[in-house]
Structure formats: structure tokens, C-alpha cells
Amino acid sequence: MRHRNAGFKLGRNTSHRRALLRNLVTSVIVEDRVETTVAKAKAVRPLVEKMITLGKKGDLHSRRQALSYLMTDKSVERLFETVAPRYGDRQGGYLRIVRTGFQKGDGAEKAFIELLGAEKQLDAKRQKRDDIKAKKRAELEKQLEESKKEDSKEDAA
DSSP: OOTTOOSOOTTSOHHHHHHHHHHHHHHHHHHSEEEEEHHHHHHHHHHHHHHHHHHHHOSHHHHHHHHHHSSOHHHHHHIIIIIHHHTTTOOSOOEEEEEEEEOTTTOOEEEEEEETTOHHHHHHHHHHHHHHHHHHHHHHHHHHHHHHHHHHHHHHO
16 A cells, blocks of 8 residues: 555655656756656656746745755756746646657656746747758758769769
8 A cells, every 4th residue: 555655756766766856857947848758757747846936936045945956057047037937927837748659668658748838939949950950951962962063073074
């Protein structure tokens, strides 16, 4: 029986589990969206919500608490300046877990855990990534055409 046994063990010892969850919380705050397993997403949800609540408080003590948990200074800055103000009038429920399918190796169910209201930022990131890919593709095609011209010149000579 699992009476009064709250929390997720995730098949890890205490230090490994704590490190995993800290890394996931930091990644969600920095990236707005992370793909992981459903169990990890459910385990990390209350921790991310607690961090956002600290960010909404915005005082020095909250900042120090966030610094003690999050892995990077960049993530704390982003939490207090970008993420928390987004949810100023919202009382909890800052995350969405979207199931995406199954992992190839062991069949674990995968999911995206994402911050609500981050669609604009995610679309901007996606657009920027697509622009970079298109630019690289155009450069490669240009190089390919130049090499074909050189080959045809060598064949003619």
C-alpha cells in the first residue's frame, strides 16, 4: 500500500532525482517547452509552479530561494523578468502537459511540458530556426552550382 507516500521516485536515488528535477525546472524556465516522459513532467509541474510563484513575489528573499534551486543565473533572471510577469493576474496553473506518443527504446510515454502563454515566443524561435535553415540551404545550393560550373570548365579544358 502507498498510503501517505506522496511524490515520484522516478527509479532514482535521492540526489539523482533532485538533480534531475532541478535541471528540468531550469530547462522549462529557460526554454518555455521541454519534451520528457509523462512521469517526469508530472513530477516537475509543482516545482515549476513554485518557482513562478516566487518570481511573482519578486522580493530579494524569493530571488535568493530561486537562486538556491535553479541551476543558472540566466534562468533566475528570465524567471523574474520575463516568465513571472506573464502570469501576474493568474492564480496557479501555469503549465500544460501535452502527451506526444511513445519513446522508441523502452516504450515510455513522452510529453511536452510547456508554459502557458509562451506560444508567441515558441513561434518566434521556430521562425528564426527555419530562417537559419533556409539560409544554410541557399548557401549550399550556391556552392553546389559553383562547383558544377568549375567541373564543366575543367571538362571543357
